[in-house]
Amino acid sequence: MSDQPPGAGELIYTRVFDAPRELVFRCMIEPEHLTHFWGPAGVSAPLESIKVDARPGGVFETVMVSDADGSQYPTRAVFVEVVEPERLVWTEPGTGMTTTSTFSDLDGARTEVRIRQTNVPEAARSPEARAGFATSLDRFAAYLATLASDV
Amino acid sequence: MDLLDATFTALADPTRRAIVTRLAQGDATVNELAAPFDMTLPGISKHLKVLERCGLISRTRHAQFRPCHLERQALDAAMSWIEENRRIWEQRFDKLDAHLRDIQRAPAPAETASQGPPPPEGLASQGPSSPEDAASPGTTFSGGGGFSEAASPEEAASPEGAASRGAASRGAASQQGAVSRRKRNDP
Numbered sequence: 001m002s003d004q005p006p007g008a009g010e011l012i013y014t015r016v017f018d019a020p021r022e023l024v025f026r027c028m029i030e031p032e033h034l035t036h037f038w039g040p041a042g043v044s045a046p047l048e049s050i051k052v053d054a055r056p057g058g059v060f061e062t063v064m065v066s067d068a069d070g071s072q073y074p075t076r077a078v079f080v081e082v083v084e085p086e087r088l089v090w091t092e093p094g095t096g097m098t099t100t101s102t103f104s105d106l107d108g109a110r111t112e113v114r115i116r117q118t119n120v121p122e123a124a125r126s127p128e129a130r131a132g133f134a135t136s137l138d139r140f141a142a143y144l145a146t147l148a149s150d151v
Numbered sequence: 152m153d154l155l156d157a158t159f160t161a162l163a164d165p166t167r168r169a170i171v172t173r174l175a176q177g178d179a180t181v182n183e184l185a186a187p188f189d190m191t192l193p194g195i196s197k198h199l200k201v202l203e204r205c206g207l208i209s210r211t212r213h214a215q216f217r218p219c220h221l222e223r224q225a226l227d228a229a230m231s232w233i234e235e236n237r238r239i240w241e242q243r244f245d246k247l248d249a250h251l252r253d254i255q256r257a258p259a260p261a262e263t264a265s266q267g268p269p270p271p272e273g274l275a276s277q278g279p280s281s282p283e284d285a286a287s288p289g290t291t292f293s294g295g296g297g298f299s300e301a302a303s304p305e306e307a308a309s310p311e312g313a314a315s316r317g318a319a320s321r322g323a324a325s326q327q328g329a330v331s332r333r334k335r336n337d338p
Binding site for chain 2: 015017019027040041096113
């Protein structure tokens with residue numbers, strides 16, 4: 001599972017946090033932390049519905065609940081790789097989407113978190129599909145959006 | 152989700168993305184679509200079939216030249232998934248940033264050692280920071296706000312993307328960082 005160059009169908013998000021790596025890593029696997037940030041704005045992730053068993057084969061389950069209407073968005077994933085405090089990989093059996101979280105220690109006090117999602121079926125990420133990619137999917141999306149606004 | 156998967160699979164190919172980009176500007180025949188590519192008509196047709204199968208394009212059945220038409224709805228479904236996903240992670244990161252600040256600013260009483268040695272578990276020290284660190288703006292870049300999608304690992308790994316905020320307002324932010332920051336600035 002070495003780092004490969006991103007290809008189409010992969011989305012990468014990075015953020016640097018003012019916190020040591022061990023702490024940031026724990027936030028990602030401990031329900032008591034996850035409940036504080038897992039839901040985006042307007043959505044909460046109740047503590048009682050978060051299940052994390054951080055070892056290969058263990059579950060990573062969350063339910064996001066809309067603050068506005070209470071609608072629920074459950075996600076069920078299974079850990080593929082757990083390397084504390086560096087790396088987490090989980091796969092959602094329902095969609096095949098794999099999420100790899102990499103935690104890099106910058107200077108002992110800051111941590112870069114890199115979320116890499118492969119959201120297309122395995123077949124789409126063949127060597128041919130990878131070859132010569134100039135744009136990732138999300139840049140393609142942004143570009144198309146500019147085209148659409150021109151029309 | 153199946154159709155969305157098929158859409159992503161279809162869009163994973165650069166030629167097909169180029170075709171979709173061309174069709175976003177208006178309908179086109181197979182010949183017109185093939186023109187910019189060093190590819191045979193059957194080769195282009197194969198790509199068009201993939202796009203057709205997932206509903207991204209449609210072709211007029213009876214017209215002689217069968218112009219291809221981009222099905223905006225199918226494309227929008229894929230594009231809005233990407234946008235939504237991006238938004239979710241951006242907001243999660245915002246909340247995690249705030250959460251990390253909360254728990255480091257007010258550690259549990261057992262872990263509090265406000266003037267003493269660094270608290271356990273590597274939490275950022277609340278002790279006094281050295282004046283040189285606080286006074287040299289060029290040497291501090293503290294994290295947060297560096298959300299980005301990256302097209303290359305280099306870009307993703309670049310700390311330049313991180314907004315420099317908090318360093319001045321939270322002077323005690325990272326004493327531990329001082330050593331490596333100095334190293335980085337050594338000629």
